[in-house]
Structures are given as structure tokens and as C-alpha cells.
Amino acid sequence: MASKAFVVFLGGLLFVLLRRTADASPKLQVGYYNSTCPKAEETVRRVVVDWHRKDPKVGAGLLRLHFHDCFVRGCEASVLLDETASGDTWVEKSEFTNSGTLNGLETIDAAKSALESDCPDTVSCADILAFAARDAIVLAGFEDYAVPSGRRDGSSSWPGDVGTSIPQPMKPNGDIQILTEMFHKKGFSLREIAVLSGAHSIGGAHCINFDTREDVLNGKSSVDVQRDDTLLDYTDGPEPHIPTDANYTRALKKMCQGRGSGKGDEEDLGPKVDFDPVSPLKLDNSYYVRLQKGQGLLMSDNTLMEDEVTRAAVNEMAKDQRLWEREFIEAMIKLGKMEVLVGADGEIRKNCRFINK
Numbered sequence: 001m002a003s004k005a006f007v008v009f010l011g012g013l014l015f016v017l018l019r020r021t022a023d024a025s026p027k028l029q030v031g032y033y034n035s036t037c038p039k040a041e042e043t044v045r046r047v048v049v050d051w052h053r054k055d056p057k058v059g060a061g062l063l064r065l066h067f068h069d070c071f072v073r074g075c076e077a078s079v080l081l082d083e084t085a086s087g088d089t090w091v092e093k094s095e096f097t098n099s100g101t102l103n104g105l106e107t108i109d110a111a112k113s114a115l116e117s118d119c120p121d122t123v124s125c126a127d128i129l130a131f132a133a134r135d136a137i138v139l140a141g142f143e144d145y146a147v148p149s150g151r152r153d154g155s156s157s158w159p160g161d162v163g164t165s166i167p168q169p170m171k172p173n174g175d176i177q178i179l180t181e182m183f184h185k186k187g188f189s190l191r192e193i194a195v196l197s198g199a200h201s202i203g204g205a206h207c208i209n210f211d212t213r214e215d216v217l218n219g220k221s222s223v224d225v226q227r228d229d230t231l232l233d234y235t236d237g238p239e240p241h242i243p244t245d246a247n248y249t250r251a252l253k254k255m256c257q258g259r260g261s262g263k264g265d266e267e268d269l270g271p272k273v274d275f276d277p278v279s280p281l282k283l284d285n286s287y288y289v290r291l292q293k294g295q296g297l298l299m300s301d302n303t304l305m306e307d308e309v310t311r312a313a314v315n316e317m318a319k320d321q322r323l324w325e326r327e328f329i330e331a332m333i334k335l336g337k338m339e340v341l342v343g344a345d346g347e348i349r350k351n352c353r354f355i356n357k
Contacts, residue, residue, distance in 0.1 A: 027342040028148035032127075037119035041131050041147075047111040048135040051104075056281050059136035060203025061103025066133035067199070067335065068098060069126070071186060072165045074339025076154035076346055077125035080108060082353040085155055095159035097166055100269060101206065108132060112352050125352035126151035130336045137332065140202050140283040145329050147336060152346025155355045167300055176303045176310065186338060188331070194304050194313035195327045196335070200275045200297070201287035207256035207270025210298055244302055245294040252297070273297060283328075288318035 033040040051058050069079040072092060079098070083089045092098060108128055115123045127149040134147045167179050183193045256270050274280035275297050276287060287301075291314050296302040304310040317324040347356055 028150045030146040032149040037122045040123045044111045044131040045135045051107040062132045062136040065104050070338045072161050076341045078157040080352040081157040091157035095162040124153050124348045152341040153349045176306045190309040191313045194310040195331045204272045204274040248295045285321045288314045
């Protein structure tokens with residue numbers, strides 16, 4: 001019996017060690033393309049700047065793409081695929097959270113096309129996405145920083161992985177307890193949840209993601225709202241209090257009146273509302289100041305004020321922009337190392353939307 005327990009212990013220890021080794025991503029390095037494609041990062045930045053000039057909101061889209069890629073199967077560009085190896089078009093893009101809302105895909109296509117012209121079969125789509133997200137952050141006001149690279153592209157994409165991996169904007173999936181479990185599985189602390197959530201100081205969300213807030217104010221719990229809408233799985237447990245500004249909530253409801261065609265198309269998502277109506281294109285700590293006032297756009301934003309640790313982080317970031325910048329960059333670099341493929345474990349796609357034939 002003792003021998004069996006020892007074997008189980010060794011097996012568990014081996015799994016932990018292997019997992020830590022994979023998460024450490026020792027083969028990613030800054031300047032990975034210095035000898036094989038010296039202008040790789042410069043080319044990606046030029047393309048991002050060009051697209052940003054035409055559509056400043058593409059920056060938020062690129063940041064969201066990188067997050068939605070890394071949090072599902074790791075940073076291996078699965079979110080970019082239009083179809084799988086078998087030709088199945090039911091991919092991550094098809095899932096409700098992503099469908100019709102992914103901005104920046106054409107920017108990645110343009111960067112890939114330029115790099116294939118300069119350095120064929122050299123720069124992965126996963127690295128392009130990581131570089132582009134960094135460039136979007138810089139264009140939104142942050143100082144430049146180095147991004148380790150050397151990722152390979154994956155060959156799988158399944159929409160079922162999205163709902164269980166990406167924090168949803170509404171409860172119960174947006175509850176602080178659920179957020180904690182999701183981020184913890186990926187190796188992130190409670191404080192890092194609050195730090196990364198600050199990305200919501202740029203971009204916005206469609207009405208479908210928050211127009212049930214009025215039900216919370218009227219005494220109907222947000223958990224019940226989601227169960228009735230059958231959008232998310234119901235999770236048993238007490239309903240915590242989420243501080244929200246009633247006037248802001250009602251203003252949002254007015255903006256979203258008449259939402260939806262009932263056809264399930266993009267129009268059915270409703271208007272898109274900025275996370276920060278004052279500086280929607282600038283990454284700044286106004287996001288945290290708004291949370292202190294109960295003016296987070298999504299319930300998954302406001303829920304950060306429920307927990308003692310995340311609430312303390314919100315209060316710190318609200319007072320110190322530079323502190324948040326430093327911690328946000330550190331968290332983004334960590335995000336970019338999640339479950340990456342390297343070497344023979346992946347490929348370098350010729351087209352980011354399709355795996356190589």
C-alpha cells in the first residue's frame with residue numbers, strides 16, 4: 001500500500017515538474033529572429049501602425065486576440081484558424097464569445113503576408129500575434145518593451161475550449177470565484193487578475209454582454225438572469241454583492257434599448273460601448289478609478305471589488321499609473337509564455353488562417 005502511494009506521489013511530482021518546465025518556456029528568447037529575419041518585429045510594427053492609423057480601435061482588438069489565443073490552448077495561434085486539418089470550420093472563432101467580435105484579424109494577415117515576402121517560412125503566426133499585441137500596447141501609451149519569441153503554431157482549434165477557458169463578461173462565469181479558478185489554472189494570482197483586467201481601459205463591449213445589469217438593480221440576481229438566458233452554466237453558491245453605479249447602469253440600458261434583430265447575427269449583439277468613455281484609446285488607470293465608483297462596464301469588471309485582494313489591487317492601481325504599467329507589462333510577458341509550442345511540436349503556418357497542407 002505504501003509502495004502504491006509512493007508511485008502515485010512520484011507520478012504527481014513528475015506531472016508538476018513537467019508542467020512547470022513547459023510553463024517556463026526556456027526556449028523562448030528575446031531577439032529570436034535576429035539572424036533568420038532581422039526585421040521581423042520592425043515589419044509587424046509597421047503593419048500595426050498602418051492599420052492603427054486607419055482604425056485606432058484595432059489596438060484593443062489585437063490585445064484581445066492575444067489574450068483569447070493564449071488562454072485557450074496556449075499561445076499557438078489557434079484563435080486565428082478558419083478551419084482544422086479535417087476542413088471543419090467549427091473553430092474557436094465560431095464560439096459565442098468570439099463570433100463576430102474579433103477585431104485585428106486582417107492586421108495579422110497583412111503582417112504575415114509582408115513577412116512571408118521578406119522571410120518565407122520563418123516567423124510564426126503566434127509570434128506575430130505576440131508582437132502585434134505589444135505594439136498595440138505601445139500605441140496606447142506604454143513604453144516599448146522586449147517580447148520573447150520562438151513560438152510555433154498549433155494545428156487544432158475547437159470552440160468548446162473557449163467557454164471553459166475565457167472569463168465571460170457576465171455572471172456566473174464572471175464571478176470572482178470563477179475568475180480566480182480560471183486564472184489560477186493558468187498560473188496567475190489574484191493580483192494579476194486585477195492587473196490584466198486593466199486592459200479594459202481601451203476597447204469596448206457589445207450590449208449583449210452587459211444589458212442584464214438592470215435586473216440586478218431590480219432585485220433579480222445576475223446568476224438567475226444568466227440561467228434564464230441559458231447563455232452560461234449555472235454555478236451553485238451564494239450571490240455576492242457587486243457594487244455598481246445605478247445611474248451608469250440605467251444609462252447603459254438606454255443605450256442598448258431595442259437591441260437585437262433576433263436573428264443571431266452581428267446586429268443582434270447590439271451597439272458597442274467603450275469601456276472608458278473619456279479616454280477609450282489610451283491605456284491608463286482610469287479603468288480602476290471607474291471600478292471604485294461602480295462604473296465598470298462588465299459585471300466581470302465590477303466583481304474585482306468583491307474580493308479583498310483584487311479590491312486592494314484596484315485601489316493601488318487607481319492611485320499609481322506607473323505601478324500598473326510595470327505590473328501589466330510583466331503580466332503580459334508571462335501571458336505570452338503560456339503553454340507555447342516550440343521546435344518540432346508545432347509548425348510555421350504560411351497563412352495564419354489555415355494549417356499547412
